[in-house]
Amino acid sequence: MPVELTPSQALRLWHAVSLEQVRVDSRDLTLRQMAILLQIYLVPPPHTVRGLAATLGVTKPVITRALDTMGSLGLVDRVRDERDRRNVIIKRTVEGALYLEKLGDLIINQGRKL
Amino acid sequence: MPVELTPSQALRLWHAVSLEQVRVDSRDLTLRQMAILLQIYLVPPPHTVRGLAATLGVTKPVITRALDTMGSLGLVDRVRDERDRRNVIIKRTVEGALYLEKLGDLIINQGRKL
DNA sequence: GGCAAAAGAAACGCTTGCGTAACGATCGTC
DNA sequence: GACGATCGTTACGCAAGCGTTTCTTTTGCC
Numbered sequence: 001m002p003v004e005l006t007p008s009q010a011l012r013l014w015h016a017v018s019l020e021q022v023r024v025d026s027r028d029l030t031l032r033q034m035a036i037l038l039q040i041y042l043v044p045p046p047h048t049v050r051g052l053a054a055t056l057g058v059t060k061p062v063i064t065r066a067l068d069t070m071g072s073l074g075l076v077d078r079v080r081d082e083r084d085r086r087n088v089i090i091k092r093t094v095e096g097a098l099y100l101e102k103l104g105d106l107i108i109n110q111g112r113k114l
Numbered sequence: 115m116p117v118e119l120t121p122s123q124a125l126r127l128w129h130a131v132s133l134e135q136v137r138v139d140s141r142d143l144t145l146r147q148m149a150i151l152l153q154i155y156l157v158p159p160p161h162t163v164r165g166l167a168a169t170l171g172v173t174k175p176v177i178t179r180a181l182d183t184m185g186s187l188g189l190v191d192r193v194r195d196e197r198d199r200r201n202v203i204i205k206r207t208v209e210g211a212l213y214l215e216k217l218g219d220l221i222i223n224q225g226r227k228l
Numbered sequence: 229g230g231c232a233a234a235a236g237a238a239a240c241g242c243t244t245g246c247g248t249a250a251c252g253a254t255c256g257t258c
Numbered sequence: 259g260a261c262g263a264t265c266g267t268t269a270c271g272c273a274a275g276c277g278t279t280t281c282t283t284t285t286g287c288c
Contacts, residue, residue, distance in 0.1 A: 003225035003226070004226065006222075007222065011218045013221070014152060015152035015156050018145055018152060021145060021149075023171045028245090029144070032275095034132045034145070035135075038125065038132060042125060049235070049236055050234085060235080061236090061238090061275095065275065068274090085235095085283075086234065086235040101121075103124075107124035108124050112117070113116065114117050142275090162265080162266090163267090164264085174265080183245085198254080198265085200255065201254095201266080202266060
């Protein structure tokens with residue numbers, strides 16, 4: 001079920017959503033952090049630092065720092081993998097789900113307005 | 115011509131675009147910077163620091179700093195307003211237009227894949 | 229038991245961003 | 259020509275991000 005957008009619509013959608021998200025929420029995530037957050041919530045677990053680093057094409061410390069920041073914002077959580085204690089499993093949180101739910105609503109509503 | 119998206123489609127679109135943009139381009143703009151950039155390119159000029167600050171609901175130094183950064187990336191340019199020399203007019207650049215054109219293509223292509 | 233490999237975190241020096249407050253330049257008006 | 263208002267920038271102290279390198283813990287294999 002593809003979504004067909006004109007060039008103008010595509011950018012206007014991005015514009016409207018970015019603008020409204022900035023106005024509504026003071027948490028100013030970088031594009032990288034946003035990509036990590038969405039990856040965690042939209043792709044089936046488990047998620048590890050190493051896996052996310054590979055998926056995004058960035059180094060591991062980038063992921064560790066992003067998780068530090070988003071963790072302190074309550075958007076994600078970290079748990080040691082008990083089966084292999086070298087790994088850390090990144091967990092979703094209620095607040096993170098809520099954050100993305102609001103973002104989804106924003107995208108839908110701004111899409112309708114185009 | 116509204117764009118109707120399901121909640122799943124909306125977030126998957128955001129996910130795919132963010133992820134691909136991170137992989138393709140090392141310039142990691144914040145959501146604020148992205149909103150500023152799109153505002154400049156999609157809304158008719160003139161654009162001033164004061165106007166952008168009001169539109170985004172942030173302070174003026176936030177705009178100044180974002181323009182510093184995006185200016186050094188070549189995405190925007192600044193020119194003194196000769197009619198009222200207190201003002202600064204923010205100008206578009208070829209590189210900025212190219213950046214957004216690529217972003218638009220990305221959105222369109224990822225939308226089609228949904 | 230010993231040891232290389234792997235995962236994630238921490239350390240380092242640096243850059244960028246923040247909010248608040250102060251500043252210099254310019255304007256309009258008196 | 260003086261003066262309050264406006265515009266954008268700069269300064270300040272601090273938090274967060276970067277890439278690279280190093281460290282700690284744990285694993286798997288001999």
